[in-house]
Amino acid sequence: MLDRYQKVVFWVGAGLSQASGVCPPPAHNRLSFLHQPEKVWADYQAWKGHLRSCRPNAGHECLAQMQRSHPQVRIVTLNQDGLLQRAGCQVLELHGSVWESCCFQCRLRDCSCAARQRPDVVWSGEELPQENVQRALAWLGECDCLVTVGASGTVPPAGPMPLEARQAYRIEINPAETPLSAHHHECWRGPAEELLGKLFPSGNPADR
Numbered sequence: 783m784l785d786r787y788q789k790v791v792f793w794v795g796a797g798l799s800q801a802s803g804v805c806p807p808p809a810h811n812r813l814s815f816l817h818q819p820e821k822v823w824a825d826y827q828a829w830k831g832h833l834r835s836c837r838p839n840a841g842h843e844c845l846a847q848m849q850r851s852h853p854q855v856r857i858v859t860l861n862q863d864g865l866l867q868r869a870g871c872q873v874l875e876l877h878g879s880v881w882e883s884c885c886f887q888c889r890l891r892d893c894s895c896a897a898r899q900r901p902d903v904v905w906s907g908e909e910l911p912q913e914n915v916q917r918a919l920a921w922l923g924e925c926d927c928l929v930t931v932g933a934s935g936t937v938p939p940a941g942p943m944p945l946e947a948r949q950a951y952r953i954e955i956n957p958a959e960t961p962l963s964a965h966h967h968e969c970w971r972g973p974a975e976e977l978l979g980k981l982f983p984s985g986n987p988a989d990r
């Protein structure tokens with residue numbers, strides 16, 4: 783199926799990591815960090831400990847195989863857990879990564895502000911990293927196939943971004959209907975780790 787398309791974008795949300803048993807990230811924001819930075823860091827350290835005990839699942843592995851056999855496959859992720867990367871995927875992160883820290887003042891990972899460090903994740907109410915947003919929008923604007931995987935479409939501002947892939951053939955993989963469902967040509971209902979392997983069996987070159 784992937785061979786039919788020149789440019790494929792997978793838009794990945796939290797649903798993909800569910801089968802890995804990943805708990806939601808700590809519910810912190812800029813304000814809680816200002817008031818209790820130690821508590822925020824401790825909670826993120828605890829989440830990282832939890833993530834280390836989780837393994838990439840068949841869905842993560844399937845995407846990694848697809849990317850290896852089809853270099854035209856691009857992956858945009860809303861997840862901060864790093865599981866796609868651990869499976870070997872190249873990804874564009876829209877909500878940052880719990881495995882990185884950045885400057886509280888300018889949000890860069892390397893800078894000369896001498897301000898305190900914070901986890902490099904996007905908190906509720908914050909802007910997404912603009913450079914990555916621009917690249918994601920460019921990918922959506924030029925892809926001929928979009929596969930939305932485990933993304934609820936409800937969390938602004940990234941939620942409705944898949945709608946920008948107007949020219950693409952659009953497939954949704956999600957157990958339940960989402961606000962994005964009506965904008966897809968096909969909706970596959972079920973867990974991502976099962977459906978990805980069924981929909982894209984050619985992900986593994988050995989299977990062809």
Ligand SMILES: [Zn+2]
Pocket residue numbers: 885886887888889890892893894895896897
């Ligand atoms: Zn800085």
